[in-house]
Amino acid sequence: MSAELHKTPLLDELEKGEWPSFVTQMKQMAKKNPMARDLLGQLEQSYVDKITHWKHGGLVGIQGYGAGIIGRYSNLGDKFPAVAAFHTVRLHQPAGWFYTTKALTDVCDIWDKYGSGMLNMHGSTGDFVLLGATTDNLEPLFTDYLKAGWDLGGSSSDMRTPSCCNGMARCDNACFDTMELFHDVSMSYQDELHRPAFPYKFKIKIAGCPNDCVASIARSDLAVIGTWKDDIQIDQAEMKAYADAGVDIAGEVIELCPTQCMAWDGSTLKVNNAQCNRCIHCINVLPKALSPGKERGATLLVGGKAPILEGAQLASVFVPFMKMEAPYTEFKEFVEKLWDVWGENGNNRERIGEFILRVGLGNFVEAIEMEPDPNMVLHPRENPYIFYEEYIEEGDEE
Numbered sequence: 001m002s003a004e005l006h007k008t009p010l011l012d013e014l015e016k017g018e019w020p021s022f023v024t025q026m027k028q029m030a031k032k033n034p035m036a037r038d039l040l041g042q043l044e045q046s047y048v049d050k051i052t053h054w055k056h057g058g059l060v061g062i063q064g065y066g067a068g069i070i071g072r073y074s075n076l077g078d079k080f081p082a083v084a085a086f087h088t089v090r091l092h093q094p095a096g097w098f099y100t101t102k103a104l105t106d107v108c109d110i111w112d113k114y115g116s117g118m119l120n121m122h123g124s125t126g127d128f129v130l131l132g133a134t135t136d137n138l139e140p141l142f143t144d145y146l147k148a149g150w151d152l153g154g155s156s157s158d159m160r161t162p163s164c165c166n167g168m169a170r171c172d173n174a175c176f177d178t179m180e181l182f183h184d185v186s187m188s189y190q191d192e193l194h195r196p197a198f199p200y201k202f203k204i205k206i207a208g209c210p211n212d213c214v215a216s217i218a219r220s221d222l223a224v225i226g227t228w229k230d231d232i233q234i235d236q237a238e239m240k241a242y243a244d245a246g247v248d249i250a251g252e253v254i255e256l257c258p259t260q261c262m263a264w265d266g267s268t269l270k271v272n273n274a275q276c277n278r279c280i281h282c283i284n285v286l287p288k289a290l291s292p293g294k295e296r297g298a299t300l301l302v303g304g305k306a307p308i309l310e311g312a313q314l315a316s317v318f319v320p321f322m323k324m325e326a327p328y329t330e331f332k333e334f335v336e337k338l339w340d341v342w343g344e345n346g347n348n349r350e351r352i353g354e355f356i357l358r359v360g361l362g363n364f365v366e367a368i369e370m371e372p373d374p375n376m377v378l379h380p381r382e383n384p385y386i387f388y389e390e391y392i393e394e395g396d397e398e
Contacts, residue, residue: 005030006041010048026118035116035132038080045076060087060135062142066195068152069138085135089115090127090153091145092186092193095179096166097122106148114141124219125203126163127153157349158196159189160203167208167226173283174208175226175296176324181206184328198339199346199355209292210280216304216315221352222335223301223315224324228293231273232282238289239269253282297323300334303353313353317375337368 005027015021029036046053053076060071070088077084091107107128111117116132123129133141142152153161162185165171167178185204186193192202205216208226216223243249249264261275262282269289283290300322304315322330338352341364346355356364365372 003034003037005037006044008040008044011040011044029117033117034082035086036118038082039086039116039118039132042074042076042080042083045079054086060085060138062138062152065152067155067158068194070155083132086116086132087135087138089130089133089138089141090123090125090155090161091130092151092153092161093122093126093128093163095164095182096169097126098166098169103149107145107150110141110144110148113144125153125160126205126214127161152194154193154201156196157198157200158194158202159192159198160201161193162186162204162206163214164206165208165213167206171208171213172287173211173226173280173292175228175292176208176298178206178208178224178226180326181224181324181328181331184326188332192339198343200349200351202339202352204335210278211284217301218304218312218314219306220304220315221302222338223304224298224331225301226292226296226324227278227299227321228296229321230293230295232271232276232293233291234269234271235289236268239264239286240267242286242289243267247286249286253285256281297321300331302338303351303356305351305353308351308354309349310354310357313357315353316378317373318370320373320375334368341367 008023011023014023023040026036026040030040042053053074055073055075056071058071058073061067061069068090070090072086072088074080074083074086094103108119111119111130114133114137115130118131120129120131145151162182164178164182165174167174167176169179185206192198202222203220204222204224205214205220206224207214207216210225210227212223212225216225239249243266249269254262254264258279258281259275259277261272263270280292283292298321299317300319301315302318303313305313319334322334324331342352342355345359345367346352347358350358359367361376361378362372365376
């Protein structure tokens, strides 16, 4: 049988709550894996000392790749030798997080062979995260995963592994094929994904409709959110059926519409589509009667992120509507303009949203060669003075 577990009185307290505990799961793995066993010991020591015992010990990775492996080293390697090197491996997840049982079995079998056996499905970026591998095991581990059809995800200052909702696979509201776009972006930008060359990370998250089930608007540098350009589709017979079934259409839909663009007379629903902001609330409440319009595509928003240097930031609209159809030429041209301007002028560890705040929205829009649009404005101007640039045509100087 395996060696005795470290004493962990502080961690033991975390097993006493109502919900399943990660400590219990780590103890199960520790019975057969020395890395998990020493990880418990170091974590207990961190609780005692009230500091982390992970240190930055240098870069580590796979030959030919600059991303996908996050180096992690312990400063208590003498006391807990099994976690002296405890690197994280990110696998590029499939579109929509669809797996076969064979694929999952292959991942776990290879990981049990080379790593700690502990994993995280999924990281906030979306990757299949494998926690704890030694430096010597990284190359053979990667070789086995490559043979099994897997590749590394993104890390460091590159395009991070994209993520998407499962879109048309399971959602009636999906306005474009999210999984096809995910796959196309992943394949098209292998160099940007695996060889860091940006000022900082760049996340693309893809949602098929305004429900934004991947929370892209708050967590991604480029949010792709499905929408429609024409009128909401209405089935008046189903509207009447909802009313006859006792649904409070006035209270649950009409009064909650953020733009007050709807009217209901008891038998017919009318929508002022020019006033509708595509929030999709009405469609969520009345899915049999209402559905997105037929002219579908996506809104592109730029600059969202969690709090790092300048605090949390929601993405703002840059392209109100764009068709999303293969080969996605217009979308890729937009993405590459963002990268060109930010990559050339961004500071180290500066997200693109922070860069836009620093240089000014007007300057950034001009640099990426876009026409300004009122949808881009985050909030009203704070300075009441307006300065106009005067352009003098040749021959007008007098």
